[in-house]
Amino acid sequence: MRTEIIEDGIDLHIGLLEAEPIQSGGAYPFPTLISTGLEETRRFRTVILENSYLRAVIVPALGGRILTLFDKRTGTDILPVSTALRPRAEGRRGVRIAEGIQLRLDGEDRLNALGNVAVQFEEAEEDDMPAGVWLGESAMARGLGFHLLISMPADRAEIRFEARIHNRTFSPLPYDGELALFCGDGEWSGNQFYNLGRDAGFALFSDQTFDGARFEDGTVRWARFGRDMSLAPRQVDSWSVTLVPYSGLGGLSGASRDGGAFMSDDVLRIQGAQLGLGHKALLYTRSGETLEAPLDLYPENVTQISLAGLPSAPAQLVLLNPAREEILAIRPSPTPVEPPVVVFENAGPYPSLSDTPKQLDRASLSVATRFLASTMRGIQHLGALDYESADAAFEQALLFNGDDPLLWWAKAVTRRQIDPDGESAEKLNAHYLAPLEPALRAEAFLGQTPTSERAPSPLLEALTENVEEFVEVACLLIEHRLLKDAARWLDESLRHRDLAMLRLLYAYCLLEGTHLRAEAAEHVAAAKRVAGAPYPWRGVEVQALRELVRQFPGDTFLAELLSLAEGCAPGA
Secondary structure, three states: OEEEEEEEEEEEEEEEEEEOOOOOOOOOOOEEEEEEEEEEEEEEEEEEEEEOOEEEEEEEHHOEEEEEEOOOOOEEOOOHHHHHHHOOOOOOOOOOOOOOOEEOOOOOOOOOOOOOOOOEEEEOOOOOOEEEEEEEEEEEEEEEEEEEEEEOOOOOOOEEEEEEEEEEEOOOOOEEEEEEEEOOOOOOEOOEEEOOOOOEEEEEEEOOOOOEEEEEEOEEEEEEEOOEEOOOOOOOOEEEEEEEEEEOOOOOEEOOOOOOEEEOEEEEEEEEOOOEEEEEEEEEEEEOOOOEEEEOOOOEEEEEEEOOOOOOEEEEEEEEEOOOOEEEEEEEHHHHHHHOOOOOOOOOOOOOOOOOOHHHHHHOOOOOOHHHHHHHHHHHHHHHHHHHHHHHHHHHHHHHHHOOOOHHHHHHHHHHHOOOOOOOOHHHHHHHHHOOHHHHHHHHHHHHOOOOOOOOHHHHHHHHHOHHHHHHHHHHHHOOOOOHHHHHHHHHHHHHHOHHHHHHHHHHHHHHOOHHHHHHHHHHHHHHHHOOOOOOOOOHHHHHHHHHHHOOOOOHHEEEEEEEHHOOOOOO
């Protein structure tokens, strides 16, 4: 069967949480959560990825985690299954749920690990091609955004994860990307896990280095570094991991992307990840004999071979494909070697938007900072309405930082200023890198001719599921000194959701652009009536609040918001 993507729902018995008053600290701009001790059953939307061999259930409203992974070949759940999700009193937000497979960005559960993520399906173009689900987050992690493609091929028992972690700010941010897989008790060796109670496990494979891979507290942590690192301004860390599940083997002695095997003195069991005909098994005994036999692998069956009656106990197994290439092996485990500790020098100080042309010229001489210097030049030219120079600067920056989707977006915005009716290849490039980027949806809206229509634009309806993205886009536009676009965006955003920060950013644009102080004051007053989340944390929000505090001295609402935001804004 082809890989299918199915929207469904699941009833989960979940512990109810209560939010404490917002305050600065590790959870900000989210509130700390506490358990109420109460529970209830709630219906959650699910997205199911399924082929002939596996079924994975993703819950977007629980941070986009894979909650269950079912091996249809043996009727076995690979992960512990519970329909009752009880929060543990731990973590930055005060509670966390240790279930399923989730993405982490800095060694801990994401602040939005219990919240909603953006979702987009990637259907298979042909029956024999993979299908997958994009998950995205742009405004939840204090500057780190991500795109994660979870896909499943049509003809293999495996799941593929493709992650693109993006520092959206102009300051370095703490970073250690990882897949966290809650497995319960079991045996872990290098890249393999197996739980004898469930008779199920998996192995992880990647072309990239994951020096922080480890097993602790019932969780496999497939981590990039395993220690505090940082992601440089506007850089992207891209990595991919393939998870191959196994079940019904009674243990796991060897694993590869093509299958897994368990071998004892009296039995050999092999499970293929895909149909494999014409293979050859080579079995080496402890007394030196080599036994050879043909072997066909059918993924829906576990192949079991009795080893009773061998001249001596088995020592090694090698499985060869018809081309005589090794596809699976069981060998004595080598002595583990600790990876060397690599020290990465910080490339700072990084250029900033307040730098002079001379300072940016100096930063352009460094390989580590020249992309950022060109980006800053482009933004400064946008502020001066010199769009041709801005276009040239962004073009130069893309030569050094072509993986940054926001840089492609900035160039697309600049091209629109130069030629409003022109086609933009830059938008297509940005969409390829970050299909769920909210700034691209905003650009589609801003590229339309303004009308007198007061109804909310249906083009932006998807953003209402994650309203923080309205604020994120507004801050991007202000940061790039596009105040006219920002004001239009804020006006439209308020038709979809009346948020305090949207009002305050609109007031700031009015003061900076048209100097309409009376209208700005109206928005400040309106913000107080809808005070609450999302709370400010970005550098642009701090900048806006500082100006509003200056313009409206004695306003305790503004002063309190500024006090909250100043402690955590990147580069503030």
